[in-house]
Amino acid sequence: MKRQTQARIITLKIDGVDVAAREHETILELAQENNIFIPTLCHLDGLSEYGGCRICVVEVKGSNRLFPACMTPATEGMEVITNSERLRLYRFSILDMLFSERNHVCSVCVSNGHCDLQYLSAKLGMTRVEVPYLNPKVDVDASHEHFIMDHNRCILCQRCVRVCGEIEGAFTKGVMGRGVNTRIIHDLNGAWGDSDTCTSCGKCVNVCPTGALVEKGKSAGEMVKRRDWLPYLRLMQED
Amino acid sequence: MEATSTHAIDLTLLESVLVRYYGRSRSALLPLLHEAQAIYGWLPREVQEAVSRTLRVPLADVHGVVEFYAMFYNEPTARRVVRVCEDIACTLRGADAVAQAIEAELGLQPGETSADGRVTYERVPCLGMCEHAPNGLNGTRLAGDLTATAVPDFLAGVHPEPEPKIYGTPLLKLGRIGKMDPLSFKDYLAHDGYVGLRRVMQYTPEQIIQIMESSAILGRGGAMFPIGLKWKFTRGAPGTPAEKHIVANADESEPGTFKDRAILEGDPYSLIEAMSMAAYVVGAENGWIFVRGEYPRAYERLCHAVQRAQEEGYLGRNMLGRQGFHFNIEVRLGAGAYICGEETALFEAIEGKRGFPRIKPPFPTTNGLFQQPTAINNVETLVAALTVARIGVDEWLRFGTDESAGTKWFCLSGHIQRPGLYELPFGVSIRELIQMGGGVRPGKHIQAVLIGGAAGAFIGPEQLDAPLTYEGARQHGFPIGSGVVMVLDETADMRRILYKLSHFFAHESCGKCFPCQIGTQRQMEILQRISHDGGPRPGDRAALMDIGFTMTQTSLCGLGQTAASAIMSAIQLWPELVG
Ligand SMILES: Cc1cc2nc3c(=O)[nH]c(=O)nc-3n(C[C@H](O)[C@H](O)[C@H](O)COP(=O)(O)O)c2cc1C
Ligand code: SF4
Ligand code: SF4
Ligand code: SF4
Ligand code: FES
Ligand code: FES
Numbered sequence: 087m088k089r090q091t092q093a094r095i096i097t098l099k100i101d102g103v104d105v106a107a108r109e110h111e112t113i114l115e116l117a118q119e120n121n122i123f124i125p126t127l128c129h130l131d132g133l134s135e136y137g138g139c140r141i142c143v144v145e146v147k148g149s150n151r152l153f154p155a156c157m158t159p160a161t162e163g164m165e166v167i168t169n170s171e172r173l174r175l176y177r178f179s180i181l182d183m184l185f186s187e188r189n190h191v192c193s194v195c196v197s198n199g200h201c202d203l204q205y206l207s208a209k210l211g212m213t214r215v216e217v218p219y220l221n222p223k224v225d226v227d228a229s230h231e232h233f234i235m236d237h238n239r240c241i242l243c244q245r246c247v248r249v250c251g252e253i254e255g256a257f258t259k260g261v262m263g264r265g266v267n268t269r270i271i272h273d274l275n276g277a278w279g280d281s282d283t284c285t286s287c288g289k290c291v292n293v294c295p296t297g298a299l300v301e302k303g304k305s306a307g308e309m310v311k312r313r314d315w316l317p318y319l320r321l322m323q324e325d
Numbered sequence: 326m327e328a329t330s331t332h333a334i335d336l337t338l339l340e341s342v343l344v345r346y347y348g349r350s351r352s353a354l355l356p357l358l359h360e361a362q363a364i365y366g367w368l369p370r371e372v373q374e375a376v377s378r379t380l381r382v383p384l385a386d387v388h389g390v391v392e393f394y395a396m397f398y399n400e401p402t403a404r405r406v407v408r409v410c411e412d413i414a415c416t417l418r419g420a421d422a423v424a425q426a427i428e429a430e431l432g433l434q435p436g437e438t439s440a441d442g443r444v445t446y447e448r449v450p451c452l453g454m455c456e457h458a459p460n461g462l463n464g465t466r467l468a469g470d471l472t473a474t475a476v477p478d479f480l481a482g483v484h485p486e487p488e489p490k491i492y493g494t495p496l497l498k499l500g501r502i503g504k505m506d507p508l509s510f511k512d513y514l515a516h517d518g519y520v521g522l523r524r525v526m527q528y529t530p531e532q533i534i535q536i537m538e539s540s541a542i543l544g545r546g547g548a549m550f551p552i553g554l555k556w557k558f559t560r561g562a563p564g565t566p567a568e569k570h571i572v573a574n575a576d577e578s579e580p581g582t583f584k585d586r587a588i589l590e591g592d593p594y595s596l597i598e599a600m601s602m603a604a605y606v607v608g609a610e611n612g613w614i615f616v617r618g619e620y621p622r623a624y625e626r627l628c629h630a631v632q633r634a635q636e637e638g639y640l641g642r643n644m645l646g647r648q649g650f651h652f653n654i655e656v657r658l659g660a661g662a663y664i665c666g667e668e669t670a671l672f673e674a675i676e677g678k679r680g681f682p683r684i685k686p687p688f689p690t691t692n693g694l695f696q697q698p699t700a701i702n703n704v705e706t707l708v709a710a711l712t713v714a715r716i717g718v719d720e721w722l723r724f725g726t727d728e729s730a731g732t733k734w735f736c737l738s739g740h741i742q743r744p745g746l747y748e749l750p751f752g753v754s755i756r757e758l759i760q761m762g763g764g765v766r767p768g769k770h771i772q773a774v775l776i777g778g779a780a781g782a783f784i785g786p787e788q789l790d791a792p793l794t795y796e797g798a799r800q801h802g803f804p805i806g807s808g809v810v811m812v813l814d815e816t817a818d819m820r821r822i823l824y825k826l827s828h829f830f831a832h833e834s835c836g837k838c839f840p841c842q843i844g845t846q847r848q849m850e851i852l853q854r855i856s857h858d859g860g861p862r863p864g865d866r867a868a869l870m871d872i873g874f875t876m877t878q879t880s881l882c883g884l885g886q887t888a889a890s891a892i893m894s895a896i897q898l899w900p901e902l903v904g
Contacts, residue, residue, distance in 0.1 A: 137684040138838045140879045152878055157684045179875040183843040242836065251383070260385025261679070261836075262392035264662075266846040268836035273384040274373055275392075283384065 098164040107160040113144060114155040117168060124168050125177060125206050128243040129156040130293055130313070134252060136244050141177055141206065144168045152176070174210070181212055187266060189238040195297040196309040202295035203241060227272075229279030232302055233291050235270065240298035242268050246290035258284040270298075334371045338364050343379050351382050352695075354390060354677030358397055359658060366442075367398035382677065393679040393835075395449070395661030396618045403438050403445040407431070407480065408462040408619075409471075411448040412580045413775070413825050414455035414738040414811055419472070423459045424448060426473035430480060450663065450829055451580035452619050455738035455811075456745045457487040465621035486622070489587035490745035492761065495724065497716065497732050498708045499748045502591035507626055510633040513594040519639070521715030522602050526647065530560060530606045533714075537606075540713040540721055541730040546574055546666070546703030547780070547806050547883070549795065552710055555700055558690035559607045562698035566651070569609035570694045571600050572675075572701040575616040575623070576659055576666035579778040580829060581809035584734040585704035587746050589616060589623035593630035597654060599707035601644065602714060604652040607700050612640075612654035615671050618661045627656045663833035667882050668693075668701045670835065681837045682882035703807075705734055725751035729794040733808055737762045740769065740814040749793075756789040758810055769814040773895070777806030779826050780887035782894035803894070819902055823892055824849070824856035830888040841885025844876040848889060855903055866896060866904045 093108035100113070100122055107116045112135075117124045127139035135157050143152040147165035155168070167173070184190070184203065192198050227235040242261070247270065250259040258281050262271045272278045291299040292311045300309045342360045346353055357380065361372050368376075368391050377387045391397045409415075409424050433439060433446040454460045457469025461479060468479045469487030478484040491499050505512045513519075525533050538553030559569065573596055577585045588596055600612050614631075616624050631654050634640040644650045657675055659665050665674045669683035672694045693699020702710075709731060713721045725731050729751035735758060738744045742763030749758065755774060765771055771786045782803040784791065791801040798805045813822065827849040834845040851869055855861045873889030880886045896903055 135684075136837075137881060140838055140840055140881065143879055154684065154881075159686070176875055176879050179871060180839055180879060183847065183872075183875070184839060186847060187843045241839070242842070257383035257385060260383065260389045262389045264393055264664075264679075264836045265831055265834040265842055266836070268842065271385055271388060274370055274388045 096160065096162040098160055098162065098166065100166045101168055109159075111160050112156060113153070113158050113160050113164075113166055114142060116160050117155065117166075122168055124155045125210065126156060127202060127206065127241065127295060128245065130245050130248075132253070132313075133245060133248045133293070136248065139241075139243055140180055143173060143176060145170060145173060177210055178212060181207055181210065184241055188240065190296070194306055195239065196300045196304045196306055197239075197297035197311075198307040200307075200310050201297060227278050228302075229277035230284070230286070230302075231279060232286060233278070233288065234300050234302055235278055236298050236300070237269060238298075239296045240270055241296055242270070243295060244270075245293040245295065246270065246299055249289045249293045254285060254287050254289050256283050256285050256287070259290060334365065334369045336371055336375060339372060339375060343375060346379050349380060351380055351677040352675060354380055354382060354387070355394075355657065355660065355674060358391065359660070362397060363404075366404035367400060367402040380677070386678070389679050390677065393662065394618070394659070397660050401438060401442070403443050405443065405464045406445045406447060406462075407464075408447045408449045408452070410450070410452045410454075410458070410460045411825075412451035412455075412829065413779075413822055414451065414581055414744075415459040416822070416825060417739045417811075417813065417817055418458040420459035422473045423461070423471045423476065426476040427461075427480070430476055449619070449661075450832065451578065451582075453577050453583045453586050453617070454487055455581055455583050455736065456490045458738060458744070460487070462619065462621075467622055489583075489591055490743075491587060491748070492743070492745050493732075493735075493748040495732065495750075496748050497712050497721075497724070498705070499587060499592075499734070499746070501595065502587055505592070507591050507593055508629055508633075510594065510630075510637055510639075513592075517715065518594055519598055519645070521711045521713075522598050522605070523645070525602060525714040526605065526645070530608065533602075533606045534560070536713065536718050537710055540710070540718050541728070542706060542709050542713065543729075543795065544703055545705035545709065545733070545807070547579070547777075547804070549805075552702065552706055555690060555702070556603065556606050558688075559609070559698050559700040562691045564698045566608045566610045568697045569607060570611045570613060570697060570699040571603045571607060571609045571652075572668075572671070572694060572699055573600055573612075573614040573707055574666060574668065574671060574701055574703050575614055575620070575627075576663075576671060577620070577704075577807075578617055578663040578666050578833075579780060579807045579809065580826075581736055581738055581775065581778045581811045582807040583736050583738075584746055584808060586620060586623055587734075588704055588708055589620065590626055593623075593626045594634065595708055595711060596627070596704055597630055597634050597640065599711035600654060601640070601652055602711060603700055603702070603707065605650060607698075609698075609700070610651045610653070611694075612652055613675060613694065614654060614656045615665070615675060616656065616658060617665075618659040624656065624658050631656055662835075663829075664835045664882075664884055667884065670882070671701070672699070679835070681835055682884075684881065726792075726794050726796070728796045733793070733805070735793065735808045735810050737810050737812070739775075739811040740765050740771075740817065741812045742766065751794045752792050754790050754792050755784070755810060758793065759789070759812060762812075765812060765814045769816065771812060772815045772817055773813045773819065773898075775811040775813070775891060776809065777804040778809040779829050780804070780883070780890055781806045781809060782891055783898060784894075785898050804890075818856075819895065819899065820852070820856040823895055823902065824852040826891050827852045827888075830884070834884065834888070838879075838881035838885060840876050841880040841882075841888060844872045844880075844885065845888050848872050848876075848892065852892070852903075861904045863904070866900065869893070869896060869903060 128136040142155040145167040438445040543549040665680040670680040831845040831849040
């Protein structure tokens with residue numbers, strides 16, 4: 087959501103606390119300003135919102151539905167609940183499903199200790215997986231000179247696709263298939279290393295929340311991602 | 326299989342198509358891919374590159390679109406694809422035997438192409454002709470009421486094409502079908518065509534909105550939004566008529582639904598007239614009909630009808646002799662994706678993207694197609710509005726109940742003697758409808774009825790007296806949805822039916838949001854094992870309910886939110902099915 091400089095000020099409640107917001111601000115932005123934690127996976131400051139992970143869902147008084155905080159504008163008089171037993175259960179259940187699909191054996195992952203998925207699972211107190219594991223075997227693409235794409239660890243948050251198009255302007259990365267057969271691709275689903283459009287900027291690697299995109303030559307636990315430059319770049323673009 | 330792939334691709338064949346597309350925007354992507362595929366049978370890499378260059382769409386996006394739609398092929402595929410429906414209504418009426426006969430005759434398994442590259446064979450979801458189950462498509466030729474013995478005729482393209490079966494009274498909205506030549510504009514005029522539009526054009530748009538509000542028409546596409554309100558919001562949204570759109574949702578892919586096809590094939594001008602009325606009311610100059618890829622005959626007739634209406638001055642500038650009334654319609658063909666019936670996914674498809682639903686708000690009435698104000702309606706909703714214009718709101722309100730006014734189309738299929746499309750006043754009970762359909766076969770009894778389609782709910786024999794109204798549905802816990810009433814007698818294997826439902830959703834989940842992308846898959850895996858791969862295990866019921874609630878509560882769009890609805894309703898009624 088775009089911020090507006092001279093927006094109207096509205097008031098609402100988050101978890102019982104009165105807060106003031108600029109109109110058009112999202113619940114997530116507002117929560118962050120007020121130091122209220124709402125878990126997120128597909129959201130990243132500086133990129134367009136995607137709304138796919140559903141981890142950020144919150145309750146709004148007066149409705150039975152759940153709302154994605156990252157894409158729901160705050161409105162006057164709204165009463166938002168960001169952590170209830172119900173929300174905890176559903177967030178758990180979504181993480182559970184994520185672990186049941188693809189392969190997230192953290193101990194052997196280069197992003198061990200620096201992974202948003204791992205961090206969230208720990209933060210939400212997740213210790214076991216309820217949904218039966220399936221972990222279909224998918225590919226690893228190591229054709230790029232500097233980077234590796236391991237589809238087994240990809241959660242399809244599309245941060246990489248967005249940064250590649252919206253910030254780098256390369257449009258190398260895309261997505262194909264549907265349902266669980268959805269895959270991140272490069273150009274016409276060729277090998278990443280063969281791509282003529284990729285500038286090797288590495289932005290996708292830095293925004294990836296898991297160990298699906300990593301630099302070559304890192305061993306387990308070494309891959310730290312840098313993304314402090316993102317909101318800054320976005321601001322530069324908007325000017 | 327290799328016949329086509331080893332040939333070098335002759336791109337000169339594509340040149341005459343590409344020249345018509347140079348300089349056009351991304352929204353021309355689906356039409357261009359359709360045209361290119363008509364030449365090659367599939368979309369080879371070189372063709373995708375040429376398309377990318379022509380429309381200036383990134384390679385990854387072209388490929389993502391090709392791979393999203395089931396009817397676009399990224400691998401060598403024959404120009405003629407033989408499709409046989411594997412969905413529930415057809416399964417209940419012998420689709421398996423038909424499929425086996427086709428497989429034997431062609432010597433192919435689903436997904437395979439013959440060695441000479443001339444025919445590809447597929448098993449596909451509901452083809453929207455369930456009143457003729459079991460059904461198939463041979464290239465663009467429709468076939469219904471198939472049997473194993475009819476397979477040679479079907480494959481030779483001489484099996485008779487099915488016509489809609491229409492019953493009920495009063496036929497307020499379906500009355501013309503079968504009684505006029507659907508291609509003839511003159512015939513349409515002779516059958517009260519444009520009486521409705523001319524009548525309401527004596528009124529101001531605001532007055533017509535009031536008429537529509539008092540007609541109490543709710544959206545027939547499933548979401549039950551009042552049409553008067555939708556038109557009012559779109560009319561009131563900022564933007565000039567050139568920036569506003571009327572969209573007819575003719576994607577009709579909900580399993581068990583075959584109602585809109587009757588209008589599209591049998592009375593296409595009435596949809597054009599209805600959309601013109603919407604355009605007059607909303608103040609919109611752009612019209613779009615999005616028709617599913619599996620409706621080739623409907624597509625052809627719609628294109629013809631639009632062209633004829635243009636020639637006669639019933640579309641275009643200063644229509645019907647009224648200064649300043651400009652409206653035109655473009656017919657768009659889908660390519661095999663249930664999700665594109667979801668309104669925002671449909672916009673994305675027209676815009677040349679993968680059919681990923683958007684998050685609402687903002688709503689289509691302000692940010693619809695191309696982010697511009699858009700009134701999108703189901704075909705039946707539009708035709709209902711036109712009917713009110715033609716017969717008057719008082720006559721309309723004589724039918725139905727206070728809350729559910731007028732008539733509704735019900736798609737009666739499955740184990741029923743006389744399956745078909747029934748136009749009836751709201752308020753008829755499910756039992757009465759089944760009786761009108763001749764009941765189940767002699768000596769059989771009803772085991773279950775699926776109401777509202779795959780996204781609907783099962784009811785048991787003890788609930789048959791529930792009235793088919795919005796209020797009755799709410800009270801009895803099923804959705805009217807698109808009007809599906811599918812009857813299952815005791816010979817139906819309920820576990821297999823549940824598996825089929827789950828398979829449909831896993832196949833059609835767009836993959837955008839996590840709970841539906843993964844949940845539909847897990848749900849299917851469990852039901853597959855329960856149905857034919859080892860039977861139920863302890864914990865299955867709990868796992869299905871857990872997955873079901875998570876999808877229902879947290880999914881982004883209606884697909885995931887209803888992907889467990891019919892299955893959970895069955896588990897509640899018959900817990901022994903899953904444990
Ligand atoms: C997964 C999904 C599929 C849908 N398919 C259709 C469809 O095929 N036809 C249709 O008219 N509406 C369909 N809808 C409903 C549309 O999103 C939308 O509500 C409807 O077109 C609005 O028109 P109405 O108000 O006239 O019903 C679908 C919704 C979902 C969530
Ligand atoms: S390295 Fe840069 S250009 Fe290449 S895929 Fe990643 S974001 Fe795109
Ligand atoms: S590769 Fe990483 S950033 Fe890209 S979709 Fe997968 S998890 Fe997200
Ligand atoms: S609910 Fe399913 S179909 Fe809808 S956006 Fe999510 S993945 Fe796509
Ligand atoms: S962070 Fe809101 S849906 Fe992913
Ligand atoms: S056409 Fe086969 S189930 Fe509808």
